[in-house]
Ligand SMILES: *[C@@H]1O[C@H](CO)[C@@H](O)[C@H](O)[C@H]1NC(C)=O
Ligand SMILES: *[C@@H]1O[C@H](CO)[C@@H](O)[C@H](O)[C@H]1NC(C)=O
């Protein structure tokens with residue numbers, strides 16, 4: 001009796017083990033990392049701080065080594081009826097942009113990777129009409145990534161996926177560490193797109209703007225106002241650098257923030273060195289600044305999922 005039950009427990013465990021192995025095989029997701037093995041033979045440096053030529057531009061963003069992690073504060077999406085909401089108690093992700101070390105920048109650098117349905121006036125490339133970039137993410141099985149993007153990477157007046165496509169095609173195609181060649185001979189189409197979205201989110205998470213401001217008593221309010229220096233000091237005290245702050249309505253309504261960095265190694269995985277903005281704030285330095293409360297029906301709780 002004893003022997004039998006031990007045996008059946010053993011059989012159960014083996015069966016369970018096989019089931020786990022099967023499950024892993026079934027749900028194995030393709031890797032979307034670049035192949036950085038060649039970077040080992042070249043000194044890693046902070047971008048824009050190299051003292052000799054960077055030969056392999058897959059190893060450090062070149063020439064776009066001044067990297068901007070950018071965010072929005074908006075009060076509505078325009079597509080609330082279709083379920084497009086803003087994340088409660090969080091700013092939203094705008095993008096991850098390559099500036100040259102002198103502050104100039106390139107855009108739409110690769111016609112073969114033009115996925116933007118509404119390219120802006122910085123290019124003459126035609127609008128893209130193929131499947132949305134959301135389908136690329138699904139094709140890679142990255143429902144976790146898609147879920148995060150639907151919560152935190154929010155467009156205004158058009159579907160989120162159009163904005164994600166715009167950010168990739170306008171900016172990531174000009175960032176050397178996302179060049180197709182960096183993914184080696186086993187490159188899978190759109191691997192760079194997935195890899196870029198993961199990288200933009202990793203950078204975004206370094207800058208919890210809402211929480212940094214709230215910790216200094218700066219919370220959205222339709223009754224109170226703040227001074228630009230109050231907002232700047234709060235963010236500088238946590239990041240070590242002065243970000244760009246953007247305002248609308250003659251510089252009186254806070255709407256965006258850009259965090260400047262040099263990146264050690266790749267933009268995907270490297271450490272970010274926080275630097276002062278190279279662009280003066282568009283917010284008034286004298287007038288009271290409004291940090292608007294959102295319309296309650298434009299936002300939703302994103303910190304739990306049931
Ligand atoms: C840094 O690398 C770039 C790209 O190779 C090169 O053009 C630039 O001259 C380098 N900077 C220095 C100071 O060597
Ligand atoms: C900005 O200020 C100017 C001059 O005071 C005023 O005419 C204009 O209406 C203001 N614009 C907005 C959007 O508030």
Ligand SMILES: *[C@@H]1O[C@H](CO)[C@@H](O)[C@H](O)[C@H]1NC(C)=O
Pocket residue numbers: 075222292293294295296
């Ligand atoms: C705060 O003011 C803005 C701008 O007038 C408005 O869109 C928003 O709905 C207001 N929020 C609340 C909670 O009243």
